[in-house]
Amino acid sequence: MNRVLRSILVLMLMSSNTQAQHPGLTLTKGGVEKIMAGLNEAPLFKKELQLVQNEIDRQIERGIDVPIPKDMAGGYTHEQHKNNYKWMYKAGNLYQFTRDDKYAEYAKQMLFEYSKMYPSLSLHPTNRSYATGKIFWQCLNDANWLVFASQAYDCIYDYLSKQERNRLEAELFVPFANFLSEENPRFFNRIHNHSTWANAAVGLIALAMDNDTLLEKALYGLKSDGINPEEIDNDGGFIKKEGVLEAGFLAQLDLSFSPEGYFSEGPYYQRYAIFPFLVFGHALHNKKPDLKIFEYRDQILLKATKSLLNLTDPHGNFFPINDAQKGMNFTAFELITAVDLMCYIFKDESSLLNWASMQRSVAFNEAGYYVAQKLKDKSQVNPIKESVYYGDGVNGMDGGVSVLRQGNTDLFFKFSSHGMGHGHFDRLSYSLFDSSGEAIQDYGAVRWVNVDQKAGGRYLPENKTFGKQTVAHNTVVINETSQCEGKVKIAENHSPDLYHKDFTNPNYKIISARDDDAYANVDMHRILVLLEDEDFHEPLLIDLFAVNAQEKVKVDLPLWYQGALMQTSFNATKSTTALEPLGSSYGYQHIWKESKESLEAGNFKLNWFGNNRFYTLTGFSNASDEFIMGRAGANDPNYNLRNDPVFIQRKSNIDHGVFFNLIESHGVYSTVTEIPINPYGQIVKSEIHHADEKYIICSFSNEVHQWFVYFAREDSNPDANHQLTLGEDSFSWKGTCKLVKTKI
């Protein structure tokens, strides 16, 4: 959208259909009436109301506490202010639902406590953020505060006298909004989840106060910000994206997501980022219906919600890529808000209602009420998740992510853009999940979010030195150096490319991507197939990773498996009396080297047990290949790392090579029955018959069948015909990839 068009839109918006009724943001007068009349038709909402009422009654008894800001996240003042904004928000809503003045009075008194303190506050004393707040150590938390406080204010607006409102607005809300915007352009005028919070916070209070000046800033950003393009934030991300001039809420909608709703930082951050989009969106929907915010950019907020839900493993946990803390899932507060609101806005989206049925809790607003009604007589229905591919970037052309789904197994493949400051250097990495949990893991972030004991809940130093480094991921490392030299600036220049995908076959799914930029003069190409076949107990993972370099390089392929090593077909004796780090930099310094052995040419096997399951990797090695067993935890003075195991396949001094790995999940064991079922895999042989830059032909077999994979590496045209003759054998196929099963 160009600047002229925007100005017209602004005029239109400001002049028209502003509804001055209160409440009018995420709750409306009409909504309140409907809810109170139909409470018995919405048992989940009624339960939520009761829970909130108990909580706030308890707080009213304990009294209000608005301390002078002092602590980092996890500390007392931080947690108290966080609780305060939630409590006043809930009290405001309760006032609407119950018409009991005590709730309005509680929110009012709290707001006045803040209005007394706020004018005297200088910056938070911690001074550790690129954008230090006043109430919290970072502006981000201050924005959180205003998002909730605005809604509280909206709910008790009519309870307050005009004089009281004037005082709160003049002494608290307007200065607060100005601080988050004009006084912190680096925080406000950026395309980033932090700024979405900032835009939403300023926008919500603008709508609550009917302040068009602030609303324009919220929607379209500051007119000038004077940000130096070299400036970076606390996570090492650049404040400004090259070439991006737009800012404000609508620009966030334009630029934060791919066309299908993927968010570059990954689902953990998308879960966090989507909340202000939805809350401000909800308020705009109520106050500025002409804006049709939920239709904006082809229903981008609906797509964003759906992509989030699709990016969960079989247990509903988000795939923990980039700086994600593991264990965040679809029952998070933000996802309940998102699912309920999308159900409410897009009433035909029945699959969303299945997600809501699994969440077992609803949002504390009109959308939550709507969903609670719908769920009254509905039993839980497990939503069906299909294999998906999400292109990354504003145009969906900056690589992407994909989930192959077959049976109960999810394979997550990452070949997206870097993901800004929270990105990891992990192009072409995958992680593998089944109904019992993580089989091949992504380490996630080295951080204990909000846990004061661990550096106030912030990122720990090992997040940068290990968590983000390539060797901490299941992808190739060249010459013990991370992709893009571990530099965000280099990583943000180019993204990998999708090469081929095929989700059409009911028995297998294929994804393949290439990257030529992670390492200068090195081309990487990975092909992943998830195959369900009656011969195997669980879906089989076929992993081909081809590397071509213009000079001789050392190539490591780590696999961070979960569990206990059972058996190897080769010698892997663990060092008995001393451990040393595997290397000195790029994350290698954090891995204790437990063993390093040479492999013989041909097949090797590794069998492990994790999550009550047995797994076997069958690999194919050349004579000079090595195999390293390791464990995270070296150079970790403060015990910040989990002591997780890894094995690394190493090819040294090569200019081309293909890793060909098969991973079987084939058995279970219970400590109650003590009976191992199928403790061994059944693949007896695998082989690469041919591999060059044009074609790969490989095969594997069990006792009765042999499977061939034919793959064209240079032509992904689905109609292309390929032919290859190897000795007396001739292979011909149509399309990029063909799987053939034959009887031995």
Added chain:
Amino acid sequence: MNRVLRSILVLMLMSSNTQAQHPGLTLTKGGVEKIMAGLNEAPLFKKELQLVQNEIDRQIERGIDVPIPKDMAGGYTHEQHKNNYKWMYKAGNLYQFTRDDKYAEYAKQMLFEYSKMYPSLSLHPTNRSYATGKIFWQCLNDANWLVFASQAYDCIYDYLSKQERNRLEAELFVPFANFLSEENPRFFNRIHNHSTWANAAVGLIALAMDNDTLLEKALYGLKSDGINPEEIDNDGGFIKKEGVLEAGFLAQLDLSFSPEGYFSEGPYYQRYAIFPFLVFGHALHNKKPDLKIFEYRDQILLKATKSLLNLTDPHGNFFPINDAQKGMNFTAFELITAVDLMCYIFKDESSLLNWASMQRSVAFNEAGYYVAQKLKDKSQVNPIKESVYYGDGVNGMDGGVSVLRQGNTDLFFKFSSHGMGHGHFDRLSYSLFDSSGEAIQDYGAVRWVNVDQKAGGRYLPENKTFGKQTVAHNTVVINETSQCEGKVKIAENHSPDLYHKDFTNPNYKIISARDDDAYANVDMHRILVLLEDEDFHEPLLIDLFAVNAQEKVKVDLPLWYQGALMQTSFNATKSTTALEPLGSSYGYQHIWKESKESLEAGNFKLNWFGNNRFYTLTGFSNASDEFIMGRAGANDPNYNLRNDPVFIQRKSNIDHGVFFNLIESHGVYSTVTEIPINPYGQIVKSEIHHADEKYIICSFSNEVHQWFVYFAREDSNPDANHQLTLGEDSFSWKGTCKLVKTKI
């Protein structure tokens, strides 16, 4: 019971009331009629019947496979023969329930396959056991086979012709029983769970065949066995207990359990051992009712069942002491059999029915049917477990074990006899459990039961060199040497002594024991209190461990905590670039030394996070004390050990000293809400005011209260009056231990 009395009993038993009816062991003609008539009144049994029928129908379709014995546990022939005996047992029972000849025919054909093979079998080729079997690598498994095969035979007895029966008995059963008894006296004539299986196996086939000669052996053992008293079994246990001459099933009942039903090897093995007791007991109950086997030794089998159930943690897992594999629980097949049979025999034991309701499955016999009927309209009821103390040894005088229970917390304390070959050198050790899992763990056995990849499922070498050693447990190690020099022979000479217990107070439970024999010239005395107090979020563990030596010694107190270290009040920087083992023997060689630091005199704190909970240890140290952080896994070439963390408090060069530790469980954290609740403990100070061989006076405090513990170490008379003056303070109390809470 003396030999003369026995002979009279034998005569009485053999002459009277033998019922030749078939089936008559664990199933009776009358029972079958009752079950078939009332199937709809017993839905759980009906479900079990359906499951078994499906399983056996599938097996009948697949055909019979009786391979020549060859493999270790986990291998093909081992697993096939294990399955075979279960299948023929089930087929036999099915024949009775359905009257469908195909089931009888299946069991018959299988038995004939065995009878064809058996005469030609020499010993199993593995030759790895102190008592090698024929069908399996150890006689123990052969006995398992006969226990089930006897019941199968009993069920199809009337289906077979007399000629067929004669052939099976002459070619299979009698030689089989003779092999297990006369030909393997070391296996048969011992007081040990292996021998219970042997006795039951021979006894069951004797009852099925009405063979009084074999029955006498089963009940009373071999008349002479010629066992050398120095012989040991595969686990390092002695075959013969000094002074014990009796053998056979009744002697097992006399000597295997303490008067209250505790079994020296611990609950994991008791669970395994109890099964043949119950099956043979059930058959004797039916065939030899005059023996009143379930009244024997004051209902010892009922007591044994109840003690087993009491020795489970809040999740129902057995406390994993000695050579236990973790994760075995009350839903194990043997426990279902035990609970159902005890419900059936002792119809007034209503608490057992609660356990049955939690098992959700019933035994495939008349007892299971009885319980299924009772459960038809009963919902699940969590059984209530109280604090318990079990004296060990035949007279209950060889030390014991105790579980302190307060709130949802279980503290297991071990001061029992050694537990024969499966015992660990862990006197006065404890482990701590709460509703979220293990907080302070017992490592358990270094073994993967039945998992072929791990040495055929047998004990791994590290079980002896680490698992059994003192440092692998939460108790004191003197001079880096295990208790009793790590020798079973020394350990079996003496047991620790209960000093004091008090379970009478609703808010706290106390247990205390002493040991003077684990180390020459060293007296050890531990006092454990589990205190529930409104000031604390969860029950608080108070741990006092006093050591007195006649010369200067080094004293280590390891604590195997579960989880991730959050924070220490002292420097505990982990070695960054090299790890070495902590020592060279007695298990120390298996611990990587991560840090070793000197403590200052006074308090120190350690905060960790495990199972989604926060824990804090508050310790009290002298100036020269040291603190070691370590992790299992050194000298472990085959990756047999879990890499679990430990910390060790060390007092060097002392002749007396007291460890005073407080463990708080005080907070939770969820990765979905990301909000830590109470991440810090609240104890601010602890102090030992006085400690000598007579008295200990210590205290601890939070911000508002101070708690004192007064403890008399030399006089456990509950009516004794104690008085102690320290400077200006005077302490007086009645009884061994007093807790006092005062306002600060």
